[in-house]
Amino acid sequence: MSIALRTLLYKEVLRFWKVGFQTVGAPVLTALLYLLVFSHVLDRHVEVYGGVSYAAFLVPGLVMMSLLQNAFSNSSSSLIQSKVTGNIVFVLLAPISYREFYAAYVLAAVIRGLVVGAGVWLVTLWFVELPYAHPLWILFFATLGGAILASLGVIAGIWADKFDQLAAFQNFVVMPLTFLSGVFYSIHSLPAFWQTVSHVNPFFYMIDGFRYGFFGQSDVSPWISALVAGGSFVALTYATLNMLARGYKLRS
């Protein structure tokens, strides 16, 4: 890893760490509130895997949802802020390749996603006891899911010219895909039509595969989830690198 890449990664991590209350503390608290409210209200109304309480089922979903949303937020908000304030120029003037640029923003976003995800997991340990059937799958889907959303964040951050465009991307793309991915329910509890719709949502595979790591049960095989998530990451990486190589909206 070059010094330039390490420095850009360090800068991006330091950036979110300096405002940790907002970037880590707040999403952890939000997830905790979701757990307290939804597990209380929906405990007897939502059908999940046999032998698994609703609260236990919910926690991996909340961990992954927080992880994904914060990975997206990190890369996208850093880029849009740097573009709007103009300080992106310091990175663009430096001898940093577009691949290093991409790697630094994605890795920093994955780190924030994992830190937030770990924070949610830690605070929910007080309320729920979780099994860990396949820890490697947990790590695999957490890292890959973070990388997918980080790449999507790089695309959104480069594409958006204004904060409201980024907010639209977050509210109309990321949020619906996250909420409709099985965070709060097993898709087997849905009508057939919505089960089919869920299968075209790549977020569903990330969360389902992640949950498999805990319970050893999932709506689809973890291998299929890994294939879909891996394919999504490759496609997004290709698209992002293509944008960066052309200097799209960064170099005139």
Next chain:
Amino acid sequence: MSISDPSAALLIDGVCKRYGSLQALDHVSLTVRQGEFFGLLGPNGAGKTTLISLLAGLGRADSGVIRVMGHDVVAGYRDARRNLGVVPQELVFDPFFTVRETLRIQSGYFGLRRNDDWIDEILHHLDLHTKAEVNMRALSGGMKRRVLVAQALVHRPPVIVLDEPTAGVDVELRQGLWAFVRDLNRQGHTIVLTTHYLEEAESLCGRIAMLKQGRVIALDNTTSLLARPIHQTLRLRLRGDIALPADLRAVARATADGRVALALENADAVSACLARLHAAGVGLEEIELVRPDLEDIFISIMREAA
């Protein structure tokens, strides 16, 4: 020196750049020798900042070649950027970091670790050493401008580009900055300066290029530019509020110190002008016949190129 001189600090050959219907640069060619203090002048929209953006890799030329210390800014962008330090025109900063963090991070971007000795030296030269641990947000505009200069220097680039570095900067900082930049130039750094303060360019730059509408319309030594046979300048301080006759208004401009400068063809025109003013009843408090300065030359060249 030929346009393709490989020893040039900057080589710009046949560069064109278009933004939609605007031809921002139109076959711009010039070279800057190593160790020169070079001025890039022109009115707003002349293409100065576009040219700097292309040099720095912030944009890409539609055609032509740009080399920094012999390195192509596209094919050899890493080496080109390592040899170039750019002080951007806009007062930009990252609000998350202190001055020292900003400079350490900038060093890292250029592949430098443990650069604190040089960072301390720059901070000292720019009178920023007491602000090293202060967050960028807490600095005044002038201090932020100094940090921008420091950021451009962290990797000790042989070529330094200053894009209007003294815009909106107080006199004290301006003088301190120029003293520092002169020192860098004496140490062998090539300096390229764009500024709207033409007296600064006149006193600092050994050679000057003037751009208008994306074209180089003058490129010469500063002394040769100043020796151009142009009009005489008659500076007057008027008494009362009687307006200048219409024919004189056409060659008049207001100066920063509240006087009126008249551009006149020759010494005969000076006497004729004074006679016209007397006949029109315009009272004079002060009369001065001055050698044309760079501003007069600049205006003359811009009018010729119109």
